[in-house]
Amino acid sequence: MTPENLLNIAILITLLPLLSFLINIFFGKKLGKVSSYIGTTIMGIDLILAVTVFVSKVFNTWSEYLVQNADKSLTYLASDAMVQLKYNWFSFGRLNVQVGIGIDNLAAIMLVVVTLISFLVHLFSTEYMAGDKRFPRFYAYLGIFTFSMLGIVIANNFLFMYSFWELVGLSSYLLIGFWYEKDSASNAAKKAFLTNRIGDLGFFSGIMILFFTYGTFMYDEIFGKMATGLIPFDSGTMLTVAGILVFMGAVGKSAQFPLHVWLPDAMEGPTPVSALIHAATMVAAGVYLVAKVFPMLTADALLVVAYTGAITAFIAATIALTQNDFKKVLAYSTVSQLGYMIMSIGVGSYMTGFFHLLTHAWFKAALFLGSGSVIHQMHHSAHHFHDHHTDPQDIRNMGGLRKTMPWTYATFLFATMAISGVPLTSGFLSKDGILAGTMAFGNLTGHWLIPIIGFSAAAMTAFYMFRLTIVSFHGDFKTKIAEHTSENKFVIVFPLVLLVVLSLWFWYSPNPFDANAGWFAHKLAAPKTAVPANLQWDFLLTEEQKTAYAEKTSKAAEAKANIKEALPATAEGTELHKEAVAPEANQGAKEAAATESKAVGELGHQENDLAKASEHKAEEVKTEAHTTETAAVKEEHKTGEAAVAAHGATTHEAGNAHAEAGTHGGGHYVNKFAEEMHHFHVPAMILSLIIAGCGIGFSFLMYQFKLFNPDALANSLRPLYNLSYNKWYFDEIYQATIIAFTVGFGKVLAIFDNKVIDGIVNLTGWFTKLVGHITAIFDNVVIDGLVNLLAKVTSLFGAMIRKVQTGRVQSYVAFVIIAIIMLVYFLK
Amino acid sequence: MSIGLNHYLILSAILFSLGIFAVISRKNAIMVLMGLELVLNSANINFIAFAKFGGMNIDGHIAAIFVIILAAAEAAIALAIVLNIYQNYKHVNVDEIDKLKE
Numbered sequence A: 001m002t003p004e005n006l007l008n009i010a011i012l013i014t015l016l017p018l019l020s021f022l023i024n025i026f027f028g029k030k031l032g033k034v035s036s037y038i039g040t041t042i043m044g045i046d047l048i049l050a051v052t053v054f055v056s057k058v059f060n061t062w063s064e065y066l067v068q069n070a071d072k073s074l075t076y077l078a079s080d081a082m083v084q085l086k087y088n089w090f091s092f093g094r095l096n097v098q099v100g101i102g103i104d105n106l107a108a109i110m111l112v113v114v115t116l117i118s119f120l121v122h123l124f125s126t127e128y129m130a131g132d133k134r135f136p137r138f139y140a141y142l143g144i145f146t147f148s149m150l151g152i153v154i155a156n157n158f159l160f161m162y163s164f165w166e167l168v169g170l171s172s173y174l175l176i177g178f179w180y181e182k183d184s185a186s187n188a189a190k191k192a193f194l195t196n197r198i199g200d201l202g203f204f205s206g207i208m209i210l211f212f213t214y215g216t217f218m219y220d221e222i223f224g225k226m227a228t229g230l231i232p233f234d235s236g237t238m239l240t241v242a243g244i245l246v247f248m249g250a251v252g253k254s255a256q257f258p259l260h261v262w263l264p265d266a267m268e269g270p271t272p273v274s275a276l277i278h279a280a281t282m283v284a285a286g287v288y289l290v291a292k293v294f295p296m297l298t299a300d301a302l303l304v305v306a307y308t309g310a311i312t313a314f315i316a317a318t319i320a321l322t323q324n325d326f327k328k329v330l331a332y333s334t335v336s337q338l339g340y341m342i343m344s345i346g347v348g349s350y351m352t353g354f355f356h357l358l359t360h361a362w363f364k365a366a367l368f369l370g371s372g373s374v375i376h377q378m379h380h381s382a383h384h385f386h387d388h389h390t391d392p393q394d395i396r397n398m399g400g401l402r403k404t405m406p407w408t409y410a411t412f413l414f415a416t417m418a419i420s421g422v423p424l425t426s427g428f429l430s431k432d433g434i435l436a437g438t439m440a441f442g443n444l445t446g447h448w449l450i451p452i453i454g455f456s457a458a459a460m461t462a463f464y465m466f467r468l469t470i471v472s473f474h475g476d477f478k479t480k481i482a483e484h485t486s487e488n489k490f491v492i493v494f495p496l497v498l499l500v501v502l503s504l505w506f507w508y509s510p511n512p513f514d515a516n517a518g519w520f521a522h523k524l525a526a527p528k529t530a531v532p533a534n535l536q537w538d539f540l541l542t543e544e545q546k547t548a549y550a551e552k553t554s555k556a557a558e559a560k561a562n563i564k565e566a567l568p569a570t571a572e573g574t575e576l577h578k579e580a581v582a583p584e585a586n587q588g589a590k591e592a593a594a595t596e597s598k599a600v601g602e603l604g605h606q607e608n609d610l611a612k613a614s615e616h617k618a619e620e621v622k623t624e625a626h627t628t629e630t631a632a633v634k635e636e637h638k639t640g641e642a643a644v645a646a647h648g649a650t651t652h653e654a655g656n657a658h659a660e661a662g663t664h665g666g667g668h669y670v671n672k673f674a675e676e677m678h679h680f681h682v683p684a685m686i687l688s689l690i691i692a693g694c695g696i697g698f699s700f701l702m703y704q705f706k707l708f709n710p711d712a713l714a715n716s717l718r719p720l721y722n723l724s725y726n727k728w729y730f731d732e733i734y735q736a737t738i739i740a741f742t743v744g745f746g747k748v749l750a751i752f753d754n755k756v757i758d759g760i761v762n763l764t765g766w767f768t769k770l771v772g773h774i775t776a777i778f779d780n781v782v783i784d785g786l787v788n789l790l791a792k793v794t795s796l797f798g799a800m801i802r803k804v805q806t807g808r809v810q811s812y813v814a815f816v817i818i819a820i821i822m823l824v825y826f827l828k
Numbered sequence B: 001m002s003i004g005l006n007h008y009l010i011l012s013a014i015l016f017s018l019g020i021f022a023v024i025s026r027k028n029a030i031m032v033l034m035g036l037e038l039v040l041n042s043a044n045i046n047f048i049a050f051a052k053f054g055g056m057n058i059d060g061h062i063a064a065i066f067v068i069i070l071a072a073a074e075a076a077i078a079l080a081i082v083l084n085i086y087q088n089y090k091h092v093n094v095d096e097i098d099k100l101k102e
Helices: A003-031 A034-058 A105-128 A135-154 A158-179 A183-214 A219-227 A236-253 A262-268 A271-280 A282-292 A299-320 A326-346 A350-384 A406-420 A426-445 A449-473 A490-502 A519-523 A543-566 A571-584 A587-611 A615-639 A641-646 A649-664 A672-704 A710-716 A718-725 A727-802 A809-827 B005-025 B029-053 B058-089
Strands: A065-068 A074-078 A082-092 A095-104
Touching: A003 A034, A003 A065, A003 A074, A003 A082, A003 A095, A003 A105, A003 A135, A034 A095, A034 A105, A034 A135, A095 A105, A095 A135, A095 A158, A105 A135, A105 A271, A105 A282, A105 A350, A105 A490, A135 A158, A135 A271, A135 A282, A158 A183, A158 A236, A158 A262, A158 A271, A158 A282, A183 A219, A183 A236, A183 A262, A236 A282, A236 A299, A262 A271, A262 A326, A271 A282, A271 A326, A271 A350, A282 A326, A282 A350, A299 A326, A299 A449, A299 A718, A299 A727, A326 A350, A326 A426, A326 A449, A350 A406, A350 A426, A350 A490, A350 A519, A406 A426, A406 A449, A406 A490, A406 A672, A426 A449, A426 A672, A449 A672, A672 A710, A710 A718, A718 A727, A809 B005, B005 B029, B029 B058
Parallel strands: none
Antiparallel strands: A065 A074, A074 A082, A082 A095
């Protein structure tokens, strides 16, 4: 497949759901039930296309490729990293705004994730939403959501990303508030929308900082320019700030602490929507974003990302322990797992973070669709008994569903095992990778809190997920409603089975205990960081980057020193010196330093300008700088560390790093972090197995065998229980602080409005009225007087002349004759 | 004393004055019309006189014939109007027909 074809198919994939949206929104009423068939068929086609793109992008090699049309407005680029298209959208002065789409391995995998889950949800909803009065509208919304999500995936620039980001927010709003007759649903929709806006504000500011600095929205161009050392406002802090601001978008969309409060409320939407948007795809957009901008995150920004993820994972897991609403448990579990992914990318374990996104998408979609299956049946059953008081989503009303809904139970149980990290599931592979990553991070930086949180969240995840399964599916029927349920139709069961099959290990790695053995780890290597080496963690730099940095700093320092020496020297002296050094310069070293020396030469040139040396002298010194350069490189190659040590204080640190890396020198590891992760792979695996086992075992003891009484435990830990049950009082805290402050501030503004602004307006009004009165008097007296006078004069003349009009013909004739006589007399 | 242009003109002037006088002073519309005929005929005398004594030659005669034709046409229309007035007012007194004033 040529790059053009690949990109055209990607565009087609994105636009097809939009077609579904347009058909269903405009002809929905006429189509009725048919709209679901149209939507599902379109998504089926979409899925097939997405798989084509995925296979051809990920499993083919893409040699360097560059095609431009005549006026260079359209560019096709391809490399192993990314196949992309750039289009000059508009030019504005010197600014040339480009947009385009790009498919890298990340995007290719996401395309399949989004289309497959969207397809299954379309299928699932044909049954789940049947009978809803706005059925076609639902399919229209699903269509626009899928369109915008795919837009995020294929964007290769921040501009598209941001546009589709907002579109996704809109469709999420529409779908959460789908049953807007319910107050809770419309409130949840508003909450989700507004909370997301806070994050998006940061995202937008971040984009603006980058655009201001680099003059482009393209990822590859921004990272490319950043790698050459150009950073916002020449300040590492600003680069960190830009990274954190962009990350804020992810905080909003992926429901990270402190903006996680909207996601559990979003469960007011229809359950298939929860599966599609609020578990598998849209909330993953944040993680996807962080993965995309990973190269530009500095060490400090990464630390913020890691801690945000860790805190989110922990808080959400503790809340999920005590919730009784089926979907709320899953919602908090989603928040917790998203925290995991973010944390993973934050510690630098890029691949495992995205891997968890993928595996989590399958099993969490399975869990949500399973919950949909249960709730659908509970709802029907409650309807059967004309019971409208029992909450069909409350797990305390379920129990024993294992007997009536075997397929749902089996798939749900497997998905629960996957999320808990039981071996042979995909969840085990990804979670184990994340935990190994956090341990490696802890060891390298001393931030051991992150792995500790990671493991404790893993234990809690295993516990609450099995609690959910046991309480709702095992034991006896707790209500007659639960007893009356039965297994759902094929269209509901099929997606569950398919998603669970995808949660098996062998799709990703032949070895169920090591993800690194599979294609995924190889196809999704972490991108090289573009951040200047002094702003990045040592262990995330590759060997070449370190060497380059060490050379750059040492060369810069040396060149500076040489120039200072050379400046006072005469032309002759410089010549001699040059001759002496030149033959020693090794040809190979020259080549190696060629690129480097250019930069340093520039630097030397600047130095000259500063010193205001004569033109001739400057030229000489420049040549000199070049030559010293080559000599220095050679020297360093010979003596290694000794030479580095001699470079002085500025280069000391980098030199050390270089030396350290040299001694470890594993060769096949990209950087130190990858090596460290490899070391921690086995310990992390053993620990996570023990911890997940503990969580599962505890859950079984408590709810299956009833060895402990959960209520007694809750009573003995009342404050902690209440904290968890009330979701850490986040909503209340926000209500009391931010919302109260906003409302209070609004009130102050209202007073200002009422008193000051209204006062000014009223004063203006009063003044205008006064002026009006004066004008009115002038009008009445002067203007009207003039007009009346004119009228009176006219009517006076009229009255005089009308006397002539007697109506008698003979008098007229007499007048005529008199007039003629007078005329003749006077004109004579 | 031979009869010259002046005699004709004086005759014509007298006739014209009488005509005008009739037009202005008579109550009866028929009389007013007859006054008008006098005025026209005085003009005819002038045309003929100038044809004979002035340089108008045949032009004067033709103009006189036109005036006669015009007088006939005028009489026809005027009498029709007078008839209509009579049907409306049951009289033809010009000084009482002043509705146009209002």
